[in-house]
Amino acid sequence: MSLTGRSVTVRVPATSANLGPGFDTLGLALSVYDEVTVTVRQEPGAFVEIQGVGESVVATDASNLVVRALAHTFEAMGQSVPGVDLVAHNVIPHGRGLGSSGAAVVAGIVAAQGLLEGIVDIDTDTLLRLATELEGHPDNVAPALFGGLTIAWVEEAGPQHKKLLVHRGVSPLILVPQHTLSTKVARSLQPASVPHEDAVFNVSRSALLIAALTQSPELLFAGTEDRLHQSYRASAMPETDRLVTLLRSHGHAAVVSGAGPSVLVLADGPGQRLEAAELVARESKSPWESMLLAVDVKGASVHTSLRDA
Incomplete structure (x- = not known):
């Protein structure tokens, strides 16, 4: 199946990790979002347009973190990496402890999941594993992927998470x-x-x-x-x-x-x-x-x- 012309739009929340005592374990998803649209094209490589936070600063070629996460996912699933056009509308502040890099990783992985729908099934455990491989630890990527309050840990089988609903008074x-x-x-x-x-x-x-x-x-x-x-x-x-x-x-x-x-x-x-x-x-x-x-x-x-x- 040719992916040319297939397009996905991904929306990823900001996150706050640690929450005080929960170092490298607890994370909370917050209502600030980056949105990324990825369209597969016939030509190889990547063309990236950044709008909002990071404009004129974030990489606009294949070294872009979203593109690297997408390519990592395709390769992990045994698929050829396609050429893509990517437009990112960034709102999450960078370098401020709000999970901007984790959001970029998640955006690329979830975009790949959407592009490969009907070709390869990528379950939640795989999503978290791939994101953790790129981010280094799961405390930010878990809430970015799944929302809410997450407890994240790593065992022999790989990174794990538990999502909890937050009290409406918080x-x-x-x-x-x-x-x-x-x-x-x-x-x-x-x-x-x-x-x-x-x-x-x-x-x-x-x-x-x-x-x-x-x-x-x-x-x-x-x-x-x-x-x-x-x-x-x-x-x-x-x-x-x-x-x-x-x-x-x-x-x-x-x-x-x-x-x-x-x-x-x-x-x-x-x-x-x-x-x-x-x-x-x-x-x-x-x-x-x-x-x-x-x-x-x-x-x-x-x-x-x-x-x-």
Whole structure:
């Protein structure tokens, strides 16, 4: 079957990983989306057009991360990689701890899944495995693929996930700074070992956070306490550390979003979320963009169409 003329449009949500104590394990899908349209053409290679975030910065050839993820999927499924035209409408901020690279990986893999529909069946386990191979760890790609709150782990059979529904009272607020931070730099500050009591502390808070997010939002403040990674990375993002400290001193469940430097506040209702946003606008010494979001419950979606070859 020729794929020439087949086109898919993929929509992928932003994500926030860690959520405080759930380091490299917990992730949350958020209602900010990148949208990618991929059309198969007769000529080999890739032509990429970027609109929005990353325009004039993101690669527009075969080295583009979405294109590489698509090619990786075709090759893994034993299929020849086609030539493609790709148009990306990017909204997810880059380098801010909101899963932009994970979203690009997921976009490419899900686009390949859509293009290969009727030729090769790619199940959810395979989607997660391919995404993890490219991203390195599953905590961002799992919620981007499946939506909601995800617990991700790796065992001998490969990466696994469990999706949970978030309590309707949970109201996320993302605070985005103007500066970026490399995930590699943030990870380099992580020690090889931590005190036993800190490990036990985070185990208890991670368990509590699951209960808070799914059943008891009033426990979000206690459930987002962390001793495993945020304090070690604070020196690389002092403004983020100051903002988290400010918000938590006023009773708001604030954490570093992913590797940072954005801040995630998990409010237990719209009123508390608005209070947090107003506090930041009033007392922060540096500018932060406030994004009042919902939890995305669907994850990545794909629409397939057939154009004239």
